[in-house]
Amino acid sequence: MIITKTPFRMSFFGGGTDFSEFFKEYGGSVLSTTFDKYCYVTVRHLPRFFEYTSEICYSQIERVNFISEVQHPMIREAMRELDIHEIRLTYEADLPKHSGLGTSSSFAVGMLNAFHLIKGQYRDKKALADEAIYLERGLCKEVGGLQDQIASSFGGLNKITFDSTGYRVDPVIVYPIRKRKLNSNLMLFFTGFARFSFDIQVSTRKCLKDKIQDLLEMKSLTEEAEKILVNPERDLNDFGRLLDYSWKLKRSLNKDISTEKIDEIYEKAKKAGALGGKVLGAGGGGFILFYAELDKQAAVRYALNDLLYVPFRFEEQGASVIYYVPETYVPQGEKRVIEDDVWYDDYSNKWEKAEIHH
Secondary structure: OEEEEEEEEEEEEOOOOOOHHHHHHHOEEEEEEEEEEEEEEEEEEOOOOOOOOEEEEOOOEEEEOOHHHOOOHHHHHHHHHHOOOOEEEEEEEOOOOOOOOOHHHHHHHHHHHHHHHHOOOOOOHHHHHHHHHHHHHHHOOOOOOOHHHHHHHHOOEEEEEEEOOEEEEEEOOOOHHHHHHHHHOEEEEEOOOOOOHHHHHHHHHHHHHHOHHHHHHHHHHHHHHHHHHHOOOOOOHHHHHHHHHHHHHHHOOOOOOOOHHHHHHHHHHHHHOOOEEEEOOOOOOOEEEEEOOHHHHHHHHHHOOOOEEOOOOEEOOOOEEEEEOOOOOOOOOOOEEEEOOEEEOOOOOOEEEOOOOO
16 A cells, blocks of 8 residues: 655745646746645555455445546546556645645656555655646646745655756745745635636636736846845845735736636735735735735734635745655456465466566
């Protein structure tokens, strides 16, 4: 049995510049962090006592005999790509899907991690990120940028730089006390209404060619934000003010990124003392992040008392394994050696001699 643990991410600056249509020509840059809310994927081989060969549990329960019968596109394509059979897979998460925190990409990374491990294979963080990108953007044809898979796999506070040759992940080195202060000044709220990023991502991608200058400015804001964080002489509150400027720039990319309700929430928080903030992810709903000094946070929470407040802490580990017990299970149709010159077929219950090549 394998249990993987993969963090969710929050992106501060540069969202949109991680679309390949943009960064292959102009370069891209994203500043993001993972935090202590996770998805958990459990995978084990399914004992052969049932009328079905695989059981998949997420918000639905699927029981199938063939990979082609799996309804969840990402699970189906991953099983097909990695030749995974006869499993029980379960998914659990600390936060809901469609929330702007890269939950689907975290699941992709965690599932691929578990699938490789159950086959006795190790994949490093870059390999997991690359495979998750291929799974979501290539095999499943989902529209979006590339930051989520990378962030959830690597973990930590990073600047991710994109260009025509690929991407690079550089940890943002911040004094521990300053980093804790940044964490303390950030407030996360759930807006209470779901969002579907696919439609927003599609319309955002269509706007890219008309918003080149805005995206180039958003890319430059990533560099400025990094300078604020790493320089102890800079006022950390400038990070909050920069979030405010970046949010106004981002919402100009696509009318679907914000809504009347989101604008109302944002203005309430600003009037209560927040210096800036943003809707996380593609936009349209889900989680909203604010930067507010500690002495202003009670007023912000009071102003937004109809929203769910979610405390969090930065995390550094990224994709990890929290339980691993190798199985002696052999997929149907395969054979295993139990003596030097004898193979035993689990399914025919027959012994047969086999030539052993040394």
